[in-house]
Amino acid sequence: xxxxxxxxTQSPLDVFFFSLFLVGTTSFHGAGxxxxxxxxxxxxxxxxKDGAKALLNWKSxxxxxxxxxxxxxxxxxxxxxxxxxCDDFGAIAHLNLSCLGLxxxxxxxxxxxxxxxxxxxxxxxxxxxxxxxSIGNLSKLNSLDLCFNELSGYIPPSLxxxxxxxxxxxxxxxxxxxxxxEIGQLDSLLGLDFSMNKFIGPILISxxxxxxxxxxxxxxxxxxxxxxxxxxxxxxxxxxxxxRNNISGYILREIGDLRxxxxxxxx
Ligand SMILES: *[C@@H]1O[C@H](CO)[C@@H](O)[C@H](O)[C@H]1NC(C)=O
Ligand SMILES: *[C@@H]1O[C@H](CO)[C@@H](O)[C@H](O)[C@H]1NC(C)=O
Ligand SMILES: *[C@@H]1O[C@H](CO)[C@@H](O)[C@H](O)[C@H]1NC(C)=O
Ligand SMILES: *[C@@H]1O[C@H](CO)[C@@H](O)[C@H](O)[C@H]1NC(C)=O
Ligand SMILES: *[C@@H]1O[C@H](CO)[C@@H](O)[C@H](O)[C@H]1NC(C)=O
Ligand SMILES: *[C@@H]1O[C@H](CO)[C@@H](O)[C@H](O)[C@H]1NC(C)=O
Ligand SMILES: *[C@@H]1O[C@H](CO)[C@@H](O)[C@H](O)[C@H]1NC(C)=O
Numbered sequence: 240x241x242x243x244x245x246x247x248t249q250s251p252l253d254v255f256f257f258s259l260f261l262v263g264t265t266s267f268h269g270a271g272x273x274x275x276x277x278x279x280x281x282x283x284x285x286x287x288k289d290g291a292k293a294l295l296n297w298k299s300x301x302x303x304x305x306x307x308x309x310x311x312x313x314x315x316x317x318x319x320x321x322x323x324x325c326d327d328f329g330a331i332a333h334l335n336l337s338c339l340g341l342x343x344x345x346x347x348x349x350x351x352x353x354x355x356x357x358x359x360x361x362x363x364x365x366x367x368x369x370x371x372x373s374i375g376n377l378s379k380l381n382s383l384d385l386c387f388n389e390l391s392g393y394i395p396p397s398l399x400x401x402x403x404x405x406x407x408x409x410x411x412x413x414x415x416x417x418x419x420x421e422i423g424q425l426d427s428l429l430g431l432d433f434s435m436n437k438f439i440g441p442i443l444i445s446x447x448x449x450x451x452x453x454x455x456x457x458x459x460x461x462x463x464x465x466x467x468x469x470x471x472x473x474x475x476x477x478x479x480x481x482x483r484n485n486i487s488g489y490i491l492r493e494i495g496d497l498r499x500x501x502x503x504x505x506x
Contacts, residue, residue, distance in 0.1 A: 411435030
């Protein structure tokens, strides 16, 4: 076999070098794999510590009572913190701080150090102040739930960058201003709940771009003007609630295109 592989001009020495080269490549390759694995986990541990630091910094901005509720938040392993769950690589994946009774703002939370977060739930606390624009750093986020808090001010347009969002809930809070048109870019959305706030202006035409949407709750705001015909493009919509606003005009023929609609509140 070997002799048929060799051309007549090759000496046995060439074969020796050839196999030595193979052995060399294999072991070099093996070393390469373990080396990159090491740096991979080092990156995650660094990120992990960074995430812990971001959470601990935020904790220090909350009131005394909230800090005592987060007594498990210490050291640099966030995976053991109350309300924090990590992925298989040890990076922070889920932050569920719902119903803990936390009081404070989001200003001290450095979202740029929490980019591995996939879900962020903060429902039913006493979080006040503005939604920071830097929340747009959570590029992997697929669920954002800030319901039942005391947030005020505008929705930052940077939220339109959260392209993976499936669920986006802000009800009820004390948010105001126009709903930014960038929300119409969140084309992975399945559920949008902005009810029970103080949003003004028209119902966005660009909401008609959210073709995966299953429910759309805008009830109890101060929205005005007609129902945009673009909503007729929401072919997957099951629930639409825009009641308790200041909507005017006709119920458009396009609403009849919503073949999956089961619940419609527009009084
Ligand atoms: C919070 O705790 C610190 C000591 O840890 C104390 O000095 C401060 O008075 C407390 N503040 C309130 C509002 O209880
Ligand atoms: C988040 O925490 C709350 C309160 O502990 C719980 O009811 C809820 O199911 C949790 N959410 C998820 C997605 O696990
Ligand atoms: C909010 O949390 C409190 C406990 O902190 C609970 O008693 C209450 O039922 C919750 N409310 C909602 C709307 O989930
Ligand atoms: C990410 O966070 C940094 C620092 O807080 C901020 O300057 C930047 O605008 C944020 N990026 C996005 C997309 O929100
Ligand atoms: C709600 O927001 C308004 C400004 O839009 C502010 O004047 C008011 O104090 C806020 N209320 C609460 C309970 O935060
Ligand atoms: C979103 O909707 C607006 C208004 O209907 C439209 O001008 C725009 O082209 C749409 N964008 C996408 C990506 O579909
Ligand atoms: C509702 O809209 C009408 C015009 O469409 C306006 O006259 C009225 O003042 C609005 N009411 C409120 C409470 O905004």
